[in-house]
Amino acid sequence: MKNKxxxxxxxxxxxxxxxxxxxxxVNAQTTDTLYIDDSYTYYVATTKYDDxxxxxxxxxxxxxxxxDGSYVYCIQAHIKFNxxxxxxxxxxxxxxxxxxxxxxxxxxxxELYSYYGYGYGNHNSLDWYAATQLLIWxxxxxxxxxxxxxxxxxTLTRIDKYDSMMNEIKELVSKHGKTVSFNNQTIxxxxxxxxxxxxxHEVLSNxxxxxxxxxxxxKINNNDLIITAKKGYNGTINLNAKKNTNIPMLYDGSxxxxxxxxxxxxxxxxxxxxxxxxxxxxxxxxxxxxxxxEENAEFEIYNNDTNELIDTISTNEDGIVSIYLKLGNxxxxxxxxxxxYNFIDEYTFSIDGNHTKETVYFYNEKIVVKSEDKPxxxxxKPEEPKVIEVPDxxxxxxxxxxxxxxxMIIMGMGVVIHENKRK
Numbered sequence: 001m002k003n004k005x006x007x008x009x010x011x012x013x014x015x016x017x018x019x020x021x022x023x024x025x026v027n028a029q030t031t032d033t034l035y036i037d038d039s040y041t042y043y044v045a046t047t048k049y050d051d052x053x054x055x056x057x058x059x060x061x062x063x064x065x066x067x068d069g070s071y072v073y074c075i076q077a078h079i080k081f082n083x084x085x086x087x088x089x090x091x092x093x094x095x096x097x098x099x100x101x102x103x104x105x106x107x108x109x110x111e112l113y114s115y116y117g118y119g120y121g122n123h124n125s126l127d128w129y130a131a132t133q134l135l136i137w138x139x140x141x142x143x144x145x146x147x148x149x150x151x152x153x154x155t156l157t158r159i160d161k162y163d164s165m166m167n168e169i170k171e172l173v174s175k176h177g178k179t180v181s182f183n184n185q186t187i188x189x190x191x192x193x194x195x196x197x198x199x200x201h202e203v204l205s206n207x208x209x210x211x212x213x214x215x216x217x218x219k220i221n222n223n224d225l226i227i228t229a230k231k232g233y234n235g236t237i238n239l240n241a242k243k244n245t246n247i248p249m250l251y252d253g254s255x256x257x258x259x260x261x262x263x264x265x266x267x268x269x270x271x272x273x274x275x276x277x278x279x280x281x282x283x284x285x286x287x288x289x290x291x292x293x294e295e296n297a298e299f300e301i302y303n304n305d306t307n308e309l310i311d312t313i314s315t316n317e318d319g320i321v322s323i324y325l326k327l328g329n330x331x332x333x334x335x336x337x338x339x340x341y342n343f344i345d346e347y348t349f350s351i352d353g354n355h356t357k358e359t360v361y362f363y364n365e366k367i368v369v370k371s372e373d374k375p376x377x378x379x380x381k382p383e384e385p386k387v388i389e390v391p392d393x394x395x396x397x398x399x400x401x402x403x404x405x406x407x408m409i410i411m412g413m414g415v416v417i418h419e420n421k422r423k
Contacts, residue, residue, distance in 0.1 A: 030089035033066035087251035131165035241266040276324035293319025298336035
């Protein structure tokens, strides 16, 4: 019974100890243990007081988290670290503000230093850890800035061993936009084209996803967003930031505060996208079912909703011309064409999200003048016959000739008859 009561009392004391270590206004998220990694040492000097002749020199080692071996960074410089000390972890910004004398902007910058420092890209040597820790102390140490020195150097001369690394980390942080570098850009494409957008912030592949879109084929390859336009489109594409499952933790121990490396909070990105669809005209002219391509036929393209002239296009030697149009309603008017042939009637059409291409054939027939359309001529009036007066002597002479001819015929017949009778 005594042993049982003893165990209950021990549990109660442990719970009370944990409870007493939590400051007012904050909530413990996790518990862990931190320890010193003595496989790597770097040397730091700091002027801590107004008397600049008084220096603090530290032989510093990286600190790691026992749960997974990941590295964490000290918030205070030159605090004697209690190796293998239990700590409480906090992830909310409110808790971090309550546990430190840092501002929200300072906390955000420290978290970015830890993100772009050791462990980012090719930052794999522990020299990058030292460079990151020095940058963090530049923020947290309000009186004087710690700086690196050579091992055992009592002259406290600053060395430049970590300068290039510190500058690179600062440059990366300065470019950090919490989203992809091409956020809010306006992109124009044609159906069938493929476009690659590169994220210079190098956060796309790890922290963003794309949603399905029936007009656009989109995929993420490393830090490239590859877009292929399948259909006409006009609108906004959203890239969604993944849920952050690796939030930087502030660890609060008995005599030190440390920060783990985690992912920054990213905001959603968007692209304003317009995909143009091809409108292709095939122009022919002829008659009786026989047609040939018409070159230099000219058309005006209007927005049929606003009556705005979009463009004037002209066919090539094959009778073909193309124009790329965004979604909308349009009207085609022919303004020039082969002489002697009809022009097309006004043609209206729409480009919508289901279009991959719009092709039309225009045939112009030869202008034929119909018979009823021919101008009629007034018939000429027949000329009246001219009356000519003939002299009487001419008439009589004509009669005498006719009488003589008649007598001669009769006499001839008598002679023939007479001769026949004699025989």
